[in-house]
Amino acid sequence: MTPMKILITGSCGFIGSSLALFLAARGHSVQGVDCYSSYYSPRLKHHNATRLRTAGIESFALDLAADVLDDALVDVEAIVHLAAQPGISAATSWEDYHRNNILATHHLVEAAKRAKISRFLNVATSSVYGLNATGSEETAPAPASWYGATKLAAEQEVMAAHRAGALSACSLRLFSVYGERERPDKLFPRLIRSLVENKELPLFQGSREHRRSFTYVGDICQGIASALDQWPKSRGEIFNLGTDQCFTTGDAIETAEKITGRQAPLKHLPPRPGDQAATHANIDKIRRVLGWQPETTLQAGLERMITWYRTDISGRVDWA
Numbered sequence: 650m651t652p653m654k655i656l657i658t659g660s661c662g663f664i665g666s667s668l669a670l671f672l673a674a675r676g677h678s679v680q681g682v683d684c685y686s687s688y689y690s691p692r693l694k695h696h697n698a699t700r701l702r703t704a705g706i707e708s709f710a711l712d713l714a715a716d717v718l719d720d721a722l723v724d725v726e727a728i729v730h731l732a733a734q735p736g737i738s739a740a741t742s743w744e745d746y747h748r749n750n751i752l753a754t755h756h757l758v759e760a761a762k763r764a765k766i767s768r769f770l771n772v773a774t775s776s777v778y779g780l781n782a783t784g785s786e787e788t789a790p791a792p793a794s795w796y797g798a799t800k801l802a803a804e805q806e807v808m809a810a811h812r813a814g815a816l817s818a819c820s821l822r823l824f825s826v827y828g829e830r831e832r833p834d835k836l837f838p839r840l841i842r843s844l845v846e847n848k849e850l851p852l853f854q855g856s857r858e859h860r861r862s863f864t865y866v867g868d869i870c871q872g873i874a875s876a877l878d879q880w881p882k883s884r885g886e887i888f889n890l891g892t893d894q895c896f897t898t899g900d901a902i903e904t905a906e907k908i909t910g911r912q913a914p915l916k917h918l919p920p921r922p923g924d925q926a927a928t929h930a931n932i933d934k935i936r937r938v939l940g941w942q943p944e945t946t947l948q949a950g951l952e953r954m955i956t957w958y959r960t961d962i963s964g965r966v967d968w969a
Contacts, residue, residue: 659732794923824891828866891930
């Protein structure tokens with residue numbers, strides 16, 4: 650694909666920073682926007698921003714829900730919209746989910762229309778399917794959390810603009826992504842911190858039996874790039890993006906324990922409302938249309954993540 654100028658929202662977060670580095674390495678001109686929210690320690694995002702700058706990628710501090718966005722879109726050809734209010738947390742209000750998922754996406758879509766952006770790739774989530782995310786893209790959405798509901802609304806804002814002919818867009822629904830620079834409240838960073846630093850691992854009741862399509866972030870970056878590369882095939886479409894290999898949370902814990910040769914000390918917590926019992930990515934459509942499929946095994950991905958934590962985070966960045 651001919652190199653493009655690409656804007657990534659949420660560029661200093663987990664997937665955003667990984668994607669920025671991936672696309673820049675492929676010869677694209679990449680810039681980012683991030684609001685450095687306090688949902689988790691901004692120190693980790695600033696650490697990521699420093700890593701991006703060493704690769705020639707600048708990230709501008711902008712709030713999609715409140716700031717004027719037009720200047721950030723000058724000469725931009727493609728947008729990858731990753732910024733969001735993440736997670737399923739009782740500590741996060743409905744107003745925050747609404748503001749940072751729905752309102753922020755609306756403002757970005759309107760700015761993209763004015764800038765005549767040629768490719769708008771929205772990043773959605775398997776949480777739109779609800780408690781059992783195992784079907785195809787034809788499965789009726791049934792979100793069971795504020796996060797899933799507002800991410801579905803954001804996706805429909807983008808696709809409505811496409812259907813109206815005001816924007817060329819597609820949306821990718823991601824499944825259980827893990828890897829380097831993952832935010833610290835997620836399972837794998839907590840698990841690795843527990844194993845490397847002998848700290849307690851909080852585990853919600855019943856979650857050890859939850860089934861997940863744990864997908865390595867490098868494969869996700871490949872999938873996003875594939876959708877951008879093959880835009881005539883991907884525009885107007887919604888794709889599931891994840892691995893079709895399924896593991897329990899217990900399987901993942903045991904894999905990490907085997908890699909490190911240590912056992913995680915567990916701290917059992919009550920069940921978390923709205924948590925998905927099962928995700929299992931049906932990727933028949935993206936495999937058929939774009940020819941994409943994941944390549945990284947769970948063990949290989951966890952080995953890379955553990956190495957990253959030991960060399961880049963432990964004793965260097967207080968990310969809690």
